[in-house]
Structures are given as C-alpha cells and as structure tokens.
Amino acid sequence: MRFGHRAAAGFATLLLPLAGLVGLADSAHAAAEATSATATYTKTQDWGSGFGGQWTIKNTGTTAISSWTLEWDFPSDTKVTSAWDASVTNSANHWTAKNTWNGNIAPGASVSFGFNGTGSGSPSNCLVNGGSCDGGPTVPGDNPPSAPGAPTASGITDTSVKLSWGAATDDKGIKNYDVLRDGKTVATVTTTSYTDSGLTAGTDYSYTVQARDTAGQTGPVSGSVAVHTTGGTTTPPPPGGKVRMGYFTDWGIYARNYNVKNIVTSGSASKITHINYAFGNVTGGKCAIGDSYADYDKAFTADNSVSGVADTWDQPLRGNFNQLRELKAKYPNIKVIYSFGGWTWSGGFAEAAKNPAAFAQSCYDLVHDPRWSDVFDGIDIDWEYPNACGLTCDSSGPAAFKNLMSALRAKFGKELVTAAVTADGSAGGKIEATDYAGASQYVDWYNVMTYDFFGAWDAKGPTAPHSPLTSYNGIPKDGFTTADAMAKFKAQGVPASKLLIGIGFYGRGWTGVTQDAPGGTATGPAAGTYEQGIEDYHVLKTACPTTGTIAGTAYAHCGSNWWSYDTPATIKSKMAWANSQGLGGAFFWEFSGDTGNGELVSALSSGLS
CATH class of the missing domain: 2.60.40.290 (Immunoglobulin-like)
Known part of the structure; x- marks a missing residue:
C-alpha cells in the first residue's frame, strides 16, 4: 500500500505542452x-x-x-x-x-x-x-441532433435490463441511436428502447444513449441511469451510503502507539464502514500471518483495550484480532477486511499466480481460522504490481490478476473481495499492463492508490503535490493524477461504482527548497519522524502550516522544507469530485496519521454522499 510505494520515472508523455501555435493542415x-x-x-x-x-x-x-x-x-x-x-x-x-x-x-x-x-x-x-465540423465546407450546415432523454431501466434480472428513453430531435431527422454501457456502444437501434442481455449477476452498470441523424452526425450523450443486476455473489456497499474505509496497520501498535481503541476515542468508529487490516504476508504461493505477536498474541492493558478490560495470559485470542472483535461488538456496522501483500510482500504474488485455486484456498483457511473466524468479513489483495514493477518486477502476464481474483471470488463466495490497485494513468503505464476490467467482475471494489505520485525519491525535485486530483501546468509527469487514473480505469471498462478514491493521511516533502510554489529544486528529502521525506498530517498541520493549494492538494513551505498533504478542506473537495464521478466511496492510508479527534476521517465521511 503506502510504505515504499513509489511512482516510477520514465513514463511516456501523454500531453504535449499547451503552448504555441500549431500549423494547420496544408x-x-x-x-x-x-x-x-x-x-x-x-x-x-x-x-x-x-x-x-x-x-x-x-x-x-x-x-x-x-x-x-x-x-x-x-x-x-x-x-x-x-x-x-x-x-x-x-x-x-x-x-x-x-x-x-x-x-x-x-x-x-x-x-x-x-x-x-x-x-x-x-x-x-x-x-x-x-x-x-458539421460536414459543410466552411459554413454551418446540418445541425447535429439533440441529446435523447436519460434512459430509464425496467425488468432488471440477473442477466438483462430493458432501457427506454425520450426521442432526440433533429432538423433533418433521426436515423438511429447508440446504446452505451459504461461508455462503450453495445447496440445501435432505430427505436427508443432496447433490452441489454448477457450481463453478469450482482453487477453495477451505467447506461447512456446518443442519437445519430440522417447525415451520420452524432449528438451529445444523454444523462445516465445506474443499473445493478439481481443475484450474484458480490456484496454492494452498505445501503444508503458510500464506502468509507481506513487502513489499520499491525505495526502501528509499536512506535506509533496507535491501537484499535484509538479508532473509538478519536470518534472515527462511527464515521467509517470498513477497515482494511494490513498486512498479511504472501509467501510460498500462500497467504500467511504477517506479525503473529501483533496480530493475535500481544496482551493489551485495560487502558489500551476497546472493552476497557485487560487481556489475560490464558484467553484464546489476544492481539489486534481480539481488539477488532471488540470493536465490531461496539460498532456492528463495521466490516473488517484482511489485506495481504503491500509494497514489501507483493513479490510473493508471482508464485501465487501459478496456482490461483491453491492460493485462494490458503487465504480462505487463514482468514477463517477458528480462533478469529468471526473477525474478518473478507479479503483484500494489495499486489504492487501485476505484470509490472514495484519493489520487484512481475511478469505473470496481463491475465494473472484476473485469474487470481476469480479464484478468490469462487472460494470466498458472498464475502467481500477487494483489491488495492495502481493509480498510474500515464500512457503505457501500469493500469494498461493488467486486465483490471476483466477482474472487476469478481471484486466488490478497487482501492485506487491515488497518492505517492511524486516525492523525495526524486531528491532534487521538482517539488510537486504527492496526491494531485487533476493536472496542472508544470506537472512533472503527465497521467500522474487522480482524474487521469479514474478516467483510465473507466475507459478500460471498470464501473465507476467499483472505484474508491484514496487519501493519504500524511505528507511528502523535500528540504533545501527556496521556492514557495511547486516546481522548485531541492537537495534531498525532508526529515520525518519515522522515515525521511514523509510525515503524518497531525504533525505537519502545526509544524508546517499550508501555504497554498495546487491541483486539489495543499502544499506548505516552511524554512527550507517543502511539503504537500491533504487537509480537511482539500479532502472535502476531493469527496465532492468523487461524488460527481459516481465513485463507490473513499479510503485512506492510514488511521494513525490523523489528529486525536479524527478531523480527516470526519472530512472524508461527511464529504461523501
């Protein structure tokens, strides 16, 4: 997920500089x-x-x-x-x-x-x-048709839906209509209704319609209608709301002293729907425990326990797993997902991909161990990155991820199956290396890691926001934005409702910087509490207050240090954008970066609708 997550250099340029007059066709x-x-x-x-x-x-x-x-x-x-x-x-x-x-x-x-x-x-x-552009030589001619009425859906089954819409108008007459499912044409008809069949049960789809006139001109796309087919094995987001999910790390109970109880005392427990517990290991083609002491052995004292009762030496389950059990007892709406892999352990997925069924069985057995079978509600796969390079390079092929997720869905049935995925929206980048669209039919949602685009691994800079929502003049690499990543996934065929926007509860920074605005040079990473070039939000908000915003993310220049991070204000603006895109919700990395009163979680939760 976040530790060691790096945006690789050298991606192809997606957009040439928007300056200068281009010569017209001869x-x-x-x-x-x-x-x-x-x-x-x-x-x-x-x-x-x-x-x-x-x-x-x-x-x-x-x-x-x-x-x-x-x-x-x-x-x-x-x-x-x-x-x-x-x-x-x-x-x-x-x-x-x-x-x-x-x-x-x-x-x-x-x-x-x-x-x-x-x-x-x-x-x-x-x-x-x-x-x-309307087909005339130099003067306007035949006008394109109007947008049809937004389609309505009826007769929804496991595999089909009937769509109907209001007719478009045109000065020369309408020839036919294109029916678009998730932005791609699936049929061309001459009537104002169409039944789309061959769909997948329990799946979200979005439909629009576009008219064509007798001259072959197409008009604007209609409004959309969302359809969720009946049946199926996937679990939709909680009724009446978007997914609000946070990562809890097993190592957070050590130097950070952030325990499951802090989710309660910060007020965050009542504002989230899901927790990803990070991380389980992936080794020998199987799922494995990541830290046995933190996971199920550490004895918590009464003041650090969710229940307020100290663990005993002989109780069947201790550690974080038992604390999560106590949390769920107090907040039964919260679902807990066991996440496997991450930056450090993603190298194990290459072996797992050789036998997806055996891997899925090992994960199922671990998640459903009788000692903690009531703690977890599903599994999350954090493979960085299938058929591409992260800490290690993978060459399993573009179908490996889909095959793995298919096996997990077959084994876990109606339980939650999710995955953390790259946000590399560049041309020829990591999204294009894998069949994420094909795999999406097996997952409840994707956690799109829309952060760590830029950081002090480029020690000399240029300084840049690590989590830009959109592009901006001077961005170091085209395609490294949240908007580009989401557009790339949707263009590939992943439903918007299965995409979650990611928020980092930390900043990334450089030192040796003299320039306030992004794009300055640096001498190296700024000092951080646990790692150079990175610091928690609750530290930065007072140690280096924001100077301005760029591309939807705040930045701060204090002394010779330059940081970028999200604030309650920028998070709310990102949630508004996520709502406008029809995304399934949001997630964050991770709880311990927030303030003691959970102000970032509050901004994320209240901003979603």
Whole structure:
C-alpha cells in the first residue's frame, strides 16, 4: 500500500505542452478531406472546479482519412489542462488537436479523444481538417441532433435490463441511436428502447444513449441511469451510503502507539464502514500471518483495550484480532477486511499466480481460522504490481490478476473481495499492463492508490503535490493524477461504482527548497519522524502550516522544507469530485496519521454522499 510505494520515472508523455501555435493542415490536405469528416463535442463530466470533454471525429466520406487536425475556440476563462489520445496545443483562446496513434479513419468509422479542463465555456468555430465540423465546407450546415432523454431501466434480472428513453430531435431527422454501457456502444437501434442481455449477476452498470441523424452526425450523450443486476455473489456497499474505509496497520501498535481503541476515542468508529487490516504476508504461493505477536498474541492493558478490560495470559485470542472483535461488538456496522501483500510482500504474488485455486484456498483457511473466524468479513489483495514493477518486477502476464481474483471470488463466495490497485494513468503505464476490467467482475471494489505520485525519491525535485486530483501546468509527469487514473480505469471498462478514491493521511516533502510554489529544486528529502521525506498530517498541520493549494492538494513551505498533504478542506473537495464521478466511496492510508479527534476521517465521511 503506502510504505515504499513509489511512482516510477520514465513514463511516456501523454500531453504535449499547451503552448504555441500549431500549423494547420496544408491546403491540399484540407481540400481533399474537408467535406469527408465531421466532429462532435460532448461534456462527459463536470465536477464544479473542472470538467471532462470528448471530441469524436467521424469519416463520412468514401475514402480513408490518414490524419486529422481539429480546431476550436474556447472563451478566455476555459482551458484544457490535460488530454489523451491526441496532441493538444493552443494559441491564446484558439485550441488545436492533432492525431497521435489514431490518425487513420476508415470510411464510416470514427475516433475519439478526451481531455480535462477548467472553466464553464463551450467550444465554437470548430474546424476539422480545415472544414466545418458539421460536414459543410466552411459554413454551418446540418445541425447535429439533440441529446435523447436519460434512459430509464425496467425488468432488471440477473442477466438483462430493458432501457427506454425520450426521442432526440433533429432538423433533418433521426436515423438511429447508440446504446452505451459504461461508455462503450453495445447496440445501435432505430427505436427508443432496447433490452441489454448477457450481463453478469450482482453487477453495477451505467447506461447512456446518443442519437445519430440522417447525415451520420452524432449528438451529445444523454444523462445516465445506474443499473445493478439481481443475484450474484458480490456484496454492494452498505445501503444508503458510500464506502468509507481506513487502513489499520499491525505495526502501528509499536512506535506509533496507535491501537484499535484509538479508532473509538478519536470518534472515527462511527464515521467509517470498513477497515482494511494490513498486512498479511504472501509467501510460498500462500497467504500467511504477517506479525503473529501483533496480530493475535500481544496482551493489551485495560487502558489500551476497546472493552476497557485487560487481556489475560490464558484467553484464546489476544492481539489486534481480539481488539477488532471488540470493536465490531461496539460498532456492528463495521466490516473488517484482511489485506495481504503491500509494497514489501507483493513479490510473493508471482508464485501465487501459478496456482490461483491453491492460493485462494490458503487465504480462505487463514482468514477463517477458528480462533478469529468471526473477525474478518473478507479479503483484500494489495499486489504492487501485476505484470509490472514495484519493489520487484512481475511478469505473470496481463491475465494473472484476473485469474487470481476469480479464484478468490469462487472460494470466498458472498464475502467481500477487494483489491488495492495502481493509480498510474500515464500512457503505457501500469493500469494498461493488467486486465483490471476483466477482474472487476469478481471484486466488490478497487482501492485506487491515488497518492505517492511524486516525492523525495526524486531528491532534487521538482517539488510537486504527492496526491494531485487533476493536472496542472508544470506537472512533472503527465497521467500522474487522480482524474487521469479514474478516467483510465473507466475507459478500460471498470464501473465507476467499483472505484474508491484514496487519501493519504500524511505528507511528502523535500528540504533545501527556496521556492514557495511547486516546481522548485531541492537537495534531498525532508526529515520525518519515522522515515525521511514523509510525515503524518497531525504533525505537519502545526509544524508546517499550508501555504497554498495546487491541483486539489495543499502544499506548505516552511524554512527550507517543502511539503504537500491533504487537509480537511482539500479532502472535502476531493469527496465532492468523487461524488460527481459516481465513485463507490473513499479510503485512506492510514488511521494513525490523523489528529486525536479524527478531523480527516470526519472530512472524508461527511464529504461523501
């Protein structure tokens, strides 16, 4: 999870610098292809402080298009901050996008690229390959259709759902409708209803509809409807609320002196729904105990015990496991999940992936040991990273993670099965190395580790927020943001409701810094209580108060030290963004970084809706 979690350098650039005028397509190219392409724009998301947009370029001609250039104007207050699947530049308010890998468009086919932006404006004066985006040579012609009404769902079964929607309008007439499931077209129909079948039981889906006119132009996407199929073995989030989950570390009871009881005394127990207990080991292809003394042997005194009663030498179960049992007795709504792996022990998953069924059996036997079988409500897998590199490199292949999660689901049945996953949203990065979409059918949710993007492992800097929500001018690596990671997962096919946003209850920092704003040089990691370059929030809030915010995360410059960390205010803004994205909730690493009165947990819990 967090200890040793590093963002590797050297990822491919996703978006070229948004500056400088890009030359337009040459006149011969424009003349040849101007009337054979259209372009339509859709605002895909809006989270208040920013938005997501998508352009779709369609070849409406009879010959293939070999490349494309799209131009449009935004009002002065509206800007593109990051993009994917296109190279986007600007000169003042005029924006230009050129194809990257997706220049070839066959007749009748289309390609899309997306971007994140700030501001409230809409594009105007659109040109594609020098011609009007609606298919006319230089002047507006046929208007695209309107958005259909948001679909409604009925007749939901284990494997199917009937969708109906209000008709779109168009000045020349509607030809048909595309039905999109989780952002991907699954059918094209001429009526205003469709029954989608072949679905997975007990699974969340999101549906939208898009109209096409007689000229082949597509209009904006409709509003969405969420569908949860009946049956199945997965466990949805608690009724009436999002997942609010925190990590409790077995080693926290030592130097940090943070015990399960502190979850109660801080007021956090009443504000969470789940706890991930970290970590169990993965060795020899099996799940194993991580720290037997902390886990089930340490005797807690009365003042450190949830129940207020001291452990005895001869009681059947002591340690953190017994404290978690006492916690659940006081707060029966809390579910506890046993998490295996983490940065240090993820090297064991390569052996486990060779025999997923045997691994799942070993984990089931350990989680359900008769001594603590009532403590845990499921299992979490923290593999850093399947088919990619963390502390060690894995070459199990893109299907290994899916196979492992499938085996765990088969063994654990209706119990919780979750996984902590990478937040590397860069082009060619870790998300693309694994079939997370295929595995998502077997998990209740993914804990997306949207922190530790930047830190003092790059000893000279540049200083940068370790948990940016969105991109910003000067970000050291494109794609290293929460928004990029979530967009990448959703584009791959992972339902938004199975994605949890991650919050670090700590900061990362450098020393030898003279510049207040991000992007400064440094001489090395700042001193920390337990590790260089890292410090708990409850220390930083007074030792180095915030100077400003960047990309949704606070930063602080005090003396020669520069830190970035989340505060109650930035956490609330991130929760608002998570709500707008339809995410399944949030989690944090980890309890001991919070204040004694749990102010970060309070901000996270109250911010979700």
